[in-house]
Amino acid sequence: MMAGTGKAHLQDQDVLLRVEDLVVEYATGRGKKVHAVSGISFDIARGETLGFVGESGCGKSTTGRAVLQLPAPTSGSVVMNGVDLTTLPKQQMRQARTHIQMIFQDPLSALNPRRRVRDIVREPLSIWRPGDRNSDERVDELLEQVGLDPAVVGGRRPHEFSGGQCQRIGIARALIMEPSLLVCDEPVSALDVSVQAQILNLLEDMKQKHQLSMMFIAHDVAVVKSISDRVAVMYLGKLCEIAPADTITTRAAHPYTKTLLDAVPIADPDVVARRSQTAPAEAPSPIAPPSGCRFRTRCPQAQARCAEEEPVFRKVADRHFVACHYPNVPVPDTSAATENGEGSG
Template identity: 70%
Template sequence: MAGSGTAHLRDDEDVLLRVEDLLVEYPARAGLKVQAVAGISFDIRRCETLGFVGESGCGKSTTGRALLQLPSPTAGSVLVDGKDLTRLSPRDMRRERTKLQMIFQDPISSLNPRRRIRESVREPLAIWDRDHGDGLEKVARVLDQVGLDSATVGDRYPSELSGGQCQRIAIARALIMEPALLICDEPVSALDVSVQAQILNLLEDLKEQYGLSMMFIAHDLAVVKNISDRVAVMYLGKLCEIADANAIVKRPAHPYTRELISAVPVPDATIRRRSEEKAPAEVPSPLNPPSGCRFRTRCSRAEAVCAVEEPQFQKVDDGHFVACHFPLRGMPMVRTTTEAVGV
C-alpha cells in the first residue's frame, strides 16, 4: 500500500483540501516509533464528502486530527485553499481553525459538563466574532437548524440531554463559525440506530445548506457509503483504495476492501456470498508492520513481490485508484452483499 500521490484529483478540479505525504509518528517503548499514519495523500473537493473507512486503529481519527494540527503531523503538508497549515505559526493556525471544525465520537464528553448548552454553542462567537454582539440570535438560529429549540435546551446541561441531542449540539457548535471543512470522527457510532439515521440526514441537509466539505470517518462501511461521495479505505496507516462510493462497493479492487464488504452482516443465514479466502483476523503490530504491502500477511492473493515492493496507486477506472500489485478485476460483489451496504 502506498500514499495516494498518483490518485490526486486533477489540478483543474475545485479542490479545497490537499494532503501530501502525511506522516504521524508516536514514540513507543524501547525507542521504537509507531507510524499511525504512514505517508498518505488525498484531496477533498468543495462541497464533497470523502469517507474514511477501515478497522479500529488503522489511523483514521489520527488523520482527521492531524489535519487540524492536533497535534501537528511529523511530516507532510496540509493545504487548505493553497495555504499549508503545517507551516503556520501557532497564532495563525489558531485563526485558520475557524475554517476547519471537528465533530467528535462521544457527543456527551465532547461538551463541557459545567456549561449550559447556549454557552457552549456561543463560545466560538464570543472568541472570534465580536460583530455578532452577544450572539444569542445566531445561537438560536443554528440550534433551530439542527432541530433543537433554543428556549427549551439552551439553559440545560449536557447531562440532562440524550446522546442524539448532544450530538446535534456538537454539530451546531461546529457550524456556528460557518466552516469550509467539517471533520466528522465517527459521529454516530455511539448512538442508537434510529438516531444514527437522523444525524446522517441532518449532516446531508447541512452540507447542502452551508456548502460544506466533509471528511467522514467511520468503521461501518454501510454508513460511510450512504453519506459519502467518495470513499478512501485505510489499513494499518496506509490508504489502499479510493473511489466513488458506489464503485467501491460494487467493484472493489483491493482484497482488503472486498473483505470489509464481505464482513457486513446479511440478514439471511442461507445466503453464501462470493468472497476471497477469509483473511486471518490478527492485524500485524504497527510497531513492526510487514514489509512491502502491509496487507500481505492477511491476503490470499499475496505473492513474493508483495513482500519486497510497496504497491503504488494505479488507476483501474475513472476516479478509481488502488494500491495493489494484483488488484481484483472483473469480480463484482454479488447482489446480496451489496444490498447489505445499501446499494
C-alpha cells in the same frame, strides 16, 4: 498510501484540501515508534464528502486530527485554500481552525458538563467575535436548524440530553463559525441505529445549507457509503483504495476492501454461506509493519512480489484508484497514478 510514489489526486475539480505524504509517528521508548499514518495523500474538493473507512487502529482518526494539527503531523503537508497549515505559527493556526471544525465520536464527553447549551454553542463567537450583537440570533438559528428548540434546550446542561441530542448540539457548535470543512470523527458510532440515520440526514442537510466539505470517518462501510461522494479505504496507516461510493461496494478492487464488505452482516443465511471468509489472524503491529504491502500477511492473494515491493496507486476506472499488485478488477495498460493520466511524484 500503499504507495510511495503514485497518488490519486483530483485534477479537474476545485480542491479545498490537499494532503501530501502525511506521516504521523509516536515514540514509544527504547527507540521504537508507532507508525500511525505512513505517507498518505488525498484531496477533498469543495462541496465533497470524502469518507474514510477501515478497522479500528488503521489511522483514520489520527489522519483527521492531523489535518487540524492536533497534534501536528511528523511530516507532510496539509494545504487548505492554498495555505500549508503545517507551516503556520501557533496563533495563525488557531485562526485557521475556525475554518475547519471537528465533530467528535462521543457527543456527551465533547461538551462541557458545567455549561449551558446556549453558552456552549456561543463560545466560539465569544472567543473570535466578542461583542457580536447578533450572537444570540445566530445561536437560536443554528439550534433550530439542527432540530432543537432554543427556548427549551438553551438553558439546560448536556447531561439532560440523549446522545443524539448532544450530537446535534455538537454540530451546532461546529457550524457557528461558518467553517469550510467539517472533520466528522465517527459521529454516529456511539448512537442507536435509528438515531444514526437522523444524524446522517442532518449532516447531509447541513452540508447543502452551509456549502460544506466533509471528511467523514467511520468503521461501518454502509454508513460511509450512505453519506460520502468518494470513499478512501485505510489499513495499518496506509490508503489502499479510493473510489466513488457506489463503486466501492460494487467493484471493490483491493482484497482488503473486499474483506471489509464481506464482513458486513446480511440477514440471509444462504447468502452468508456463499460469502468469502474475513481476513485471518490479527492485524500486524503498527510498531513493526510488514514490508511491501502491509496487508500481505492477511491477504489470500499475496505472492512473493507483495513482500518485496510496495504497490503504488494505479487507476482502474474513472476516479477509481487502487494500490495492489493483483487487484480484483483489470488494470488498463495505460493506467497512471493521477486522474489526468500523468504520474505524480
